[in-house]
Amino acid sequence: MKLKGKTAIVTGVGAGIGESTARLFAKEGADVIGNDILEEAESVINAIRSDGGSAAFVIGDVSDIEAARKIIETAVDTFGRLDILVNNAGIVLPGRVDNTSHEDWDRTIAVNVRGPYLLSKFAYPYLKENKGTIIHVASVAALTGLCNRAVYTASKGALTSLTRAMAMDYKDDGIRVNCICPGTTDTPSLADRLSQLPNPEAARKEFIARQPMGRLGAPYEIAEGILYLALAEFCTGTILSVDGGMSL
Template sequence: MQSFMRFENKVVVITGAGSGIGAAAARRFASEGAIVVLADWDKTAAEKVASSLPEKRTLVIGVDVSDVTSVRAMFDRVVEQFGKVDVLINNAGVHATGSVLDSSLEDWERISAIDINGVVYCSKFALPHLLKSKGCIVNTASVSGLGGDWGAAYYCAAKGAVSNLTRAMALDHGGAGVRVNAVCPSLVKTNMTANFPEAVNQKFNERIPLGRAAEPEEVAAVMAFLASEDASFVNGVNIPVDGGVTASDGQPKIA
């Protein structure tokens, strides 16, 4: 655990906190003194993560980020209980494979509802409180939002929207003291990627210069940096946390 306490008594709301990057973020912020709100549609999973965190500094809320009423109620409860919001981590997300031609419209509706609408809804209801606290937002985008992937059209579209929404909100609210940034992971060891065939994992390992997938904790560490005063002049960036994938111009390795 960390020896510094950058978030002591700060209220940090994390969506998708029941697993993967969100769970790692909850543990990281708690280790640095934060009051952590673990928000997830799977409340049982979030409660399991919360069971290892300080009870008096932890709140679990079941929320559907694609449902505006659910999101509004979440922030009402957080502010009623803690009086403020200091950090919003927009991490909840889903993935779907396929091209526009062969993916279903139901897939698009699900991806856009969670990966785009969820970020908008949470940001909209958090911002009035973040403006008061001079807080910040950290979004989970993706390298798939910085460039295209084969066979993941809807996911790329959604994460591209998150990346550019990050920039736009940074422009709109930076002058009022609210910074907005995003992390853009490549392959991360989460439930979302756990069932990838070994051949797929091998292709990723060959493509990632560091030769492996990221651990969720490695992404959470960058989130914590972006949310901290250490990043006080960082605003509107989409930081690749990708082991060097986006360092390439796309040409093949020949030596």
């Protein structure tokens, strides 16, 4: 087991990439703290426990100061240490700059950027103690322009820049900071967004068509990339694309 004796936090654990990452980390022996804003996401943690894994759940909005602090404190209080922080929680809202509402802009930046900032800030002393690692989950949108995704692209671009800054800031503390940029991934979140379009099947085909490999990614494939970054001791400041060639 590659993560035996390690404690990992995974935010946005209720489905998709977060769920796959939590399950994979638990399978590799980690004690997992799963966070989500939705109470029903605890079912993922319960399933991990049923499979013999070690896990606990913390509900909360990552953009809220006290909620973010509680996530970190729960990990340390429950398992005695913190080694890995996966900032996966995020939202996707459509729009160009001219038609994105102030509320949508602020909410996206709050969840996608403020959340990772807060969690990283509160995790810092514990990660320093254990020479731990942070993995931000950004998006291929940070690397290539996408139509109708202005604030989402801006927020994920901020994460890639933050990754580089933090990698430089914390290299002497032994904390590695990396970032993964998934391509379009076949998650419940994607299915929900497609269902709101006039022709979901046609839209799905368009998403597939823009992937050079001719298919959508699977959540477990992104989780495997996150596991790699958690283990790769000579990687910091790395922006890892797992995108089916979309950023070519």
